[in-house]
Amino acid sequence: MIVLSIVLVLGISTIFWSVAGLFRLASEQSWRAQVWSNRIRGWISLLWGGGTPAPQRQRARHRSQGVRIYPSNVAVLIAAHNEALVIKETILAASALVPRRNIHIVSDMSTDDTAAIARAAGVKVLELEPNRGKAGALAAGIAHFNLCKRFKVVMLLDADTRPTPDYLETGLPLFADPTVVAVAGRAKSIMSPPSPTAIGRFLVAYRERLYIVVQLLLKYGQAARGANVVSIVPGFASMYRTSALAEIEVLAPGLVIEDFNMTFEIHAKKLGRIAFHPSAAVAYTQDPDNLKDYVKQVRRWILGFWQTVRRHGLQFGRFWFVLGLYIVELVASCIFFVLLVPAFLLSSIAAVEVWIFGNRSEVFVFLSGVLRPQDVLIGVFLPDFLLTILAAVSMRSPRLLLMAPLFPLMRILDAIICLQVLPRAYSAISSGVWVSPVRRIQRQSQEMGVAGSPAARVG
Incomplete structure (x- = not known):
């Protein structure tokens, strides 16, 4: 039971793609070492008059991979609904x-x-009426401003997103590979200003932990050149090559959100690779700091995922095989977390009957060993705590460890929402019309290094 719990808490996908990510990291480090070795040999060659330095040959090979894209070739498209507080x-x-x-x-x-x-x-501004939802607004903007013909790359940005000053500097080079058609942005939570409530700070911290786990342990490995099985290019701050964007059906009827569908379109139509690197295309987003908005957002995200699975189904190919395994794992994990508390209570009651009241019937003896306190500690809290340690190290925030005992409760809530909306994905059609969550007035800080802060503004 303990081993099964650990697997369900960490996830087979997380374990597998973490290993794949380590191999990718080793490969990248080896490549960097080779580049430096070539540079040193080039400098030696240059000093001794040995012809074209190795670094120049290396750069020539890099340029041959694809045409360089400059910021002037990038369009930014922002769909907004009642965002006066943050749009400026x-x-x-x-x-x-x-x-x-x-x-x-x-x-x-x-x-x-x-x-x-x-x-x-x-x-440039386009006003729409009636409300079309985010996907409808994006599709209208792409068509109205003729973005796919006027630009090489379109950057989709949410109205509450803050890209870092080096977003394009780090993100655009990923398009040097001509097979890359989309760059998935690295999401981080805006921590300043902090939520005025303890529950708000807890929710934002939990969301940041989720970003770190998903992006470092899953997406980094999934985006490796030989894999290309990234399941979502997040709509909050990502980039698309316009030659591919023109082939994507942005406005798919009946879906509550667009980013899962746009990603699945890339795989279904075999448009190319999705690139992701933790140090590239980083942007900060404002996450919900109250339980009502949190539940509403998670419900939309999960419903959007299930609706997209319903729309595309499972096809042949590496991405679809990985997706199918993930769905099985997701459902099993959700069932586990939903049953965790009832099973623990039932097992504890049976243990009391056996050890205190001496009831030695086979049923009570069996139930008392189903989920013991040590099983929950070793199989649930410790693996989950390891994820929090990773996040705390990444965020350089030891205070996150103080919240760790409560994070499994959030995973139970997420599991309940996931199973609750699953039937809706196959029984209801969403209009896509949106209602923006309550925004916090954002105070930029030099420590965050977000473009648009007083130290980073240009023009």
């Missing part, structure tokens, strides 16, 4: 990366000053 800062952040004429805002039937603020900032 988002535009400032985007204008630190590309010229303002490259920034396009689609105000999806906003009833506040979203469109007016965007126009005053000097960017």
